[in-house]
Amino acid sequence: MSHTDPSPHSAAHATDQPLVGHLVPVRILISTAAALLALTIITVAVRYIDVGEFNVWVAIGIAVVKAALVATFFMHLKWDRPFNVLVFVGCTLFVVLMIAFCVLDTSQYRDTQFTGNPPMAQETLDANAPGAPITQKKADINR
Amino acid sequence: MTTLDAPRHDILDTTATGDNYLTHSRGFLSWALTLDHKRIGVMYMVAVLCSFFLGGVFALLLRTELLTPGRTIVDADTYNQFFTLHGAIMVFLVIIPSIPAALGNFVLPIMLGAKDVAFPRLNLASFYLWIGGAIFTLYSLAVGGFDTGWTFDTPYSTTTTAGGVIPVLMGVFILGFSSIFTGLNFIVTIHKLRPPGMTWFKMPLFLWALYSTALIQVLATPVLAITLCLLIVERTLNIGIFNPSMGGDPVLYQHFFWFYSHPAVYIMIVPAMGIISEIIAVHSHRHIFGYTYIAFSSVAIAMFSFIVWGHHMFTSGQSGVMNTIFSLISFSVGIPSAVKTFNWVMTLYKGTISLTAPMCYGLAFLFLFTIGGLTGLHCATLATDVHLHDTYFVVAHFHYVMMGSALIAMIGGLHHWWPKMTGRMYHEGTGIAGCIIIFVGFNMTFFTQFMLGSQGMPRRYYDYQPEFQTYHIVSTIGAYIMAAGFVTTAVCLMQSLMSGRRAPANPWGGRSLEWQCASPPRHDNFEHPPTVGDCYDFTPVVWDERQQGYVVDRALDTHIPHGKSPNTGGHQ
Numbered sequence: 001m002s003h004t005d006p007s008p009h010s011a012a013h014a015t016d017q018p019l020v021g022h023l024v025p026v027r028i029l030i031s032t033a034a035a036l037l038a039l040t041i042i043t044v045a046v047r048y049i050d051v052g053e054f055n056v057w058v059a060i061g062i063a064v065v066k067a068a069l070v071a072t073f074f075m076h077l078k079w080d081r082p083f084n085v086l087v088f089v090g091c092t093l094f095v096v097l098m099i100a101f102c103v104l105d106t107s108q109y110r111d112t113q114f115t116g117n118p119p120m121a122q123e124t125l126d127a128n129a130p131g132a133p134i135t136q137k138k139a140d141i142n143r
Numbered sequence: 144m145t146t147l148d149a150p151r152h153d154i155l156d157t158t159a160t161g162d163n164y165l166t167h168s169r170g171f172l173s174w175a176l177t178l179d180h181k182r183i184g185v186m187y188m189v190a191v192l193c194s195f196f197l198g199g200v201f202a203l204l205l206r207t208e209l210l211t212p213g214r215t216i217v218d219a220d221t222y223n224q225f226f227t228l229h230g231a232i233m234v235f236l237v238i239i240p241s242i243p244a245a246l247g248n249f250v251l252p253i254m255l256g257a258k259d260v261a262f263p264r265l266n267l268a269s270f271y272l273w274i275g276g277a278i279f280t281l282y283s284l285a286v287g288g289f290d291t292g293w294t295f296d297t298p299y300s301t302t303t304t305a306g307g308v309i310p311v312l313m314g315v316f317i318l319g320f321s322s323i324f325t326g327l328n329f330i331v332t333i334h335k336l337r338p339p340g341m342t343w344f345k346m347p348l349f350l351w352a353l354y355s356t357a358l359i360q361v362l363a364t365p366v367l368a369i370t371l372c373l374l375i376v377e378r379t380l381n382i383g384i385f386n387p388s389m390g391g392d393p394v395l396y397q398h399f400f401w402f403y404s405h406p407a408v409y410i411m412i413v414p415a416m417g418i419i420s421e422i423i424a425v426h427s428h429r430h431i432f433g434y435t436y437i438a439f440s441s442v443a444i445a446m447f448s449f450i451v452w453g454h455h456m457f458t459s460g461q462s463g464v465m466n467t468i469f470s471l472i473s474f475s476v477g478i479p480s481a482v483k484t485f486n487w488v489m490t491l492y493k494g495t496i497s498l499t500a501p502m503c504y505g506l507a508f509l510f511l512f513t514i515g516g517l518t519g520l521h522c523a524t525l526a527t528d529v530h531l532h533d534t535y536f537v538v539a540h541f542h543y544v545m546m547g548s549a550l551i552a553m554i555g556g557l558h559h560w561w562p563k564m565t566g567r568m569y570h571e572g573t574g575i576a577g578c579i580i581i582f583v584g585f586n587m588t589f590f591t592q593f594m595l596g597s598q599g600m601p602r603r604y605y606d607y608q609p610e611f612q613t614y615h616i617v618s619t620i621g622a623y624i625m626a627a628g629f630v631t632t633a634v635c636l637m638q639s640l641m642s643g644r645r646a647p648a649n650p651w652g653g654r655s656l657e658w659q660c661a662s663p664p665r666h667d668n669f670e671h672p673p674t675v676g677d678c679y680d681f682t683p684v685v686w687d688e689r690q691q692g693y694v695v696d697r698a699l700d701t702h703i704p705h706g707k708s709p710n711t712g713g714h715q
Contacts, residue, residue, distance in 0.1 A: 094362055094449055101453070101465065102398045108462030109394070 022079045032073040039066050163566065167666035178263035181664065183270050184249030185564065188557070190273065191241045195550075198232035199626065201225050206588075206622040209615045212607050219605040223290035224305075226603055230293030231311060235318050236277055238545055239407060241553045242414035243360070244269070244325050247353050250560060251329060253657040253664060254347050256338040256673035261331040269324035272317055279314030283307030292603060294404070295371075297385035297396040301378045309378060312371045319364045319371075322410070326360030329353050340675030344435065347655040347678050348424075351438040352417025355445040359406045359413070363449065367403035370396070394460045401452035409448040411545055412512075413441055415552030416483055419508050422552075422559055423487045424679050425653040426502035427494030431679045433486035440479035447476045454523050458532045466525055473523035480516050484509065499651065500574030504555025507582045508548055515543030518593065533603075536596025539589045547585055554581075554632065561636060562646030566663040569639035577635055580628030587621025647692025654678045654695065 043062050046055070072078045077085050164181045174182055205225040208215045217225070248266065252259055260266050283289055287306025291299055300308055333354050337346070373384050374396070383389025385396035424431040431437065453461055453469030461469075487509060496502065518540040521527050531537060562568055591614045596602075600611050607615070649658040655678040660669050683699035686692075 091362060097450065098366065098398075098402050101450075101468075102395060105398065105453075105462050105465040106392065106395065108464050109460060 022076050024073060024076065024079075028073055032069050035069055036066055039069075162665060163661065163663040164666050165566070165663055176267070178259065178267055179666065180248050180252050180259050180263065180266060181564075181668075183266050184245055184247075186270060187240060187245040187248060187273070188564075190270075190277070191237055191245050194232055194236035194277065195241075198229055198237055199629065201229035201232065203622055203626060205229060206619040208605070209607075210619050212609055212612060220290065222605045223603075224288040227290050227292055228284070228288070231280065231289075231315070233545075234293055234407070235315050236273075236280065238411045238549050238553075239318075239322060240273060240325070241550070242418065242556065243329065243353060243356055243410070244273070244321075246418070246553065246556050246560060247329065247356075247414060248325070249564060250657055251332060251350065251353055252336070253563075253660060253668050254350055254655050255332065255336050255341065256656045256669060256675075257332065257336040258667045258669075260328045261335055262328050265324050265328055269321045269328070272321035272324065276314045276316075276318030276321060279310050279317060283310035283314065286310060294400060295374060296400075297374065297377070297391070297393045298387060300374060301386050309375055312375050316368050316371045319368045322360045323364050326357035326364075329357040330361065333357075338673055338675060344438065345675060345678070346438075348420035348431065348434065348437050348441075349414070349417035349655075351441045352414045352420070355441040356410050356414045358442075359410050359445050359448060363403045363406040363410075366399060367407075370399040370403070373399075394456070397456050397459050397461075398452070401455045402449075405452040405455060406445075406448040408541075408544065409444055411549040413444055415508070415549040415556075416441065416444075418552045418556035418559070419487060419505050420483075421653070421655070422501045422505040422555055423490050425559070425651050425681075426497045426499055426505065427491050428497070428652055428681045428684070429490055429494035430677075430681065431486070432489035432492075433482070434679065436482050437486050440482045443479040444476065447472070447479070451476060454528070457525060457528045470523055470525045470528075474520065477516065477520060480512075484513060484516070497651070498575070499558075500569070500571055500578055501555050501559035501651070503575050503578040504551055504558060507578060508552050508555065511543050511547030511551060511582075511585070514590075515540060515548055518543065531596060533601055534596035535592040535600045535602055538602045539592035539596060542589045542592075547589070551581070551585075554578075557636075559651070560657070561639070562650045563657055563662050563664070565640060565643075566646050567639045567643035568646045568650060569635050569643055573631065573635040573638075577628050577632035580631055581625055582628075584621045584623070584625030584628050588618050588625055589621070591615075591618045591621070644691075647687075647690045649684075649693040649695075652681060652684045652686075652693040654681060654684055658693075659695065 039062050043059055046058050046062075049055075051058070071088060075088075077088060164179055167179075174186065177183060204216070205222060208217055208222050208225070248260070284307060289303075289305045289307040289311050291303060291305070291308060295308075295312065333346070333350060376382055377384045377386060377389075377391065381389065383391040385391040385393050387393055420431060420437055451469060451473045453465050454473040457466050457470070518536070522531060522537060522540055558569070558574055595611055595614045595618070598611070600607055600614075646662040648660065648662050650662070651658070654676070656669075656673050657664075659673065683696045684693050685696050685699070687694045
């Protein structure tokens with residue numbers, strides 16, 4: 001723990017009790033919370049600026065910054081052992097890898113997919129059959 | 144490379160008082176509520192072996208059905224349930240927990256010189272979750288069974304009328320949490336409870352294997368849990384996630400499922416490789432060759448296991464780009480696997496080999512894993528896999544890896560640590576005979592299936608062309624022979640419990656810490672904190688006629704300066 005802070009740790013040393021955890025100064029916690037709120041507002045604000053498909057990337061970028069803030073300060077990774085950071089980043093990479101491979105694959109065969117029921121099947125399906133689309137339910141037809 | 148050089152009188156004292164983990168307390172509750180990792184390991188072992196018996200019965204039933212084309216003993220629907228139950232039980236209830244949860248639980252803390260795992264209550268919770276998962280799986284039989292195959296492929300699994308699908312999905316979901324708890328416990332235990340002086344590269348290789356396995360368990364299993372939840376949601380609420388008739392994507396299901404289930408193959412095989420590293424070194428009485436390479440190859444396999452899942456999906460509709468990428472990456476798994484195999488063979492070279500029952504299983508593993516691994520290259524090659532996919536070739540390949548390698552290693556490990564677990568020696572000749580019968584039966588059963596598959600016999604089929612019958616008959620007879628081998632082994636081990644001679648602390652000449660405490664160990668494993676040396680240096684291990692076992696002669700140990708404490712500190 002490179003971070004030093006006042007009384008609780010000193011008290012712990014004085015009584016020779018093991019440290020329970022790291023205490024983050026309230027100032028840092030409030031600053032982080034304020035940054036998260038500001039970024040949330042920015043996320044909503046950029047939604048009104050049309051930059052095409054980059055809207056998604058901007059939103060994801062802001063979300064990544066927010067997640068990093070939470071991990072760094074709220075989850076104490078800044079003051080933990082570097083190994084814990086390695087574990088966190090490693091796990092995140094695996095999630096990114098899984099989603100990236102799945103998205104890469106589905107984008108390749110998307111054109112060959114039917115959306116909803118195949119044509120013909122749609123008409124022959126009973127309105128209340130398990131596979132029937134929600135819009136075709138009997139209640140909708142009656143209406 | 145660690146050992147305890149406990150004074151010999153400690154061992155004798157412990158044995159003499161008769162206080163060990165089996166006799167420390169008595170009564171049903173002393174076992175049911177125990178926090179002792181050894182007792183939990185033994186309970187896991189009993190539960191896993193009972194499941195193995197059940198899965199084996201289904202295997203024999205389905206092999207019997209395949210003796211003749213058409214109906215032999217059951218109809219097609221029942222046959223579908225047989226192979227599904229065989230697969231689900233063997234994968235989720237037997238092989239995945241067998242080495243980490245059963246043998247690992249017993250051995251890991253002792254190998255570390257610790258009193259227990261880091262979280263003993265979590266360990267017990269993990270066992271009861273396993274019981275809960277097993278109950279749900281059995282309950283699925285009572286409510287109509289399930290015929291989806293162990294992979295629960297959509298859209299069949301969301302549309303089949305079999306009533307047991309949701310209970311078994313719940314069962315597997317719960318078993319997954321049991322697996323995560325075990326993995327988490329082992330990671331923390333290895334990080335935090337290593338004794339002074341046992342740095343990462345002084346750990347026994349079995350611990351490296353268990354650590355790598357635990358990483359996979361913790362990282363991959365949650366994906367399976369989420370996938371199964373989505374499947375349950377789709378089946379119960381008719382929300383289109385995977386079913387194409389509701390706008391879902393069945394290929395996506397396979398991505399999610401295999402993201403877990405391919406690493407799950409390594410949850411099975413990596414700890415098995417750890418056992419083989421121990422068996423080969425101890426029973427060759429020779430320092431393991433290429434310690435660092437074997438250790439890192441375990442971690443490398445764990446990492447690679449996460450990026451090769453798509454090779455299960457070459458014919459599923461997966462795109463050509465991903466097929467090519469996954470095919471290329473899949474070959475890379477062969478590198479660390481081959482590194483291990485060559486190092487084991489080099490360890491045997493010029494070793495003083497004791498042809499004991501565990502060593503026979505170790506040698507069988509080398510033979511079977513080589514076949515299983517090399518045939519994996521056929522399956523990773525796009526052009527050949529299009530022909531071989533979903534044929535008996537694939538069935539034979541993964542049985543050579545999962546059964547011929549993982550389960551054979553587990554049984555080898557059971558023989559290796561049986562004297563430590565029970566305090567009794569088994570009859571060596573019967574143990575070796577069981578191994579040989581299993582080996583012969585296994586190859587008869589599954590080598591024929593390579594031929595069947597390469598000639599086009601699809602897997603999971605109830606009926607087949609008459610020209611395949613000879614292979615099926617040989618395969619079924621092999622399965623009966625294999626069953627006879629397992630019965631022989633079971634009789635051998637049971638007989639040792641009743642009339643086997645008392646086991647010495649170190650019957651094989653091992654040097655890692657578990658061989659330096661009594662057989663069976665005390666309740667708290669060690670009377671004195673162990674000291675650390677090189678656990679693969681067998682120079683100071685000498686036979687003691689009085690104990691009828693091996694002891695460590697400190698005078699011959701070049702790694703521990705006399706008169707000095709070997710403890711160097713420095714664990715993470």
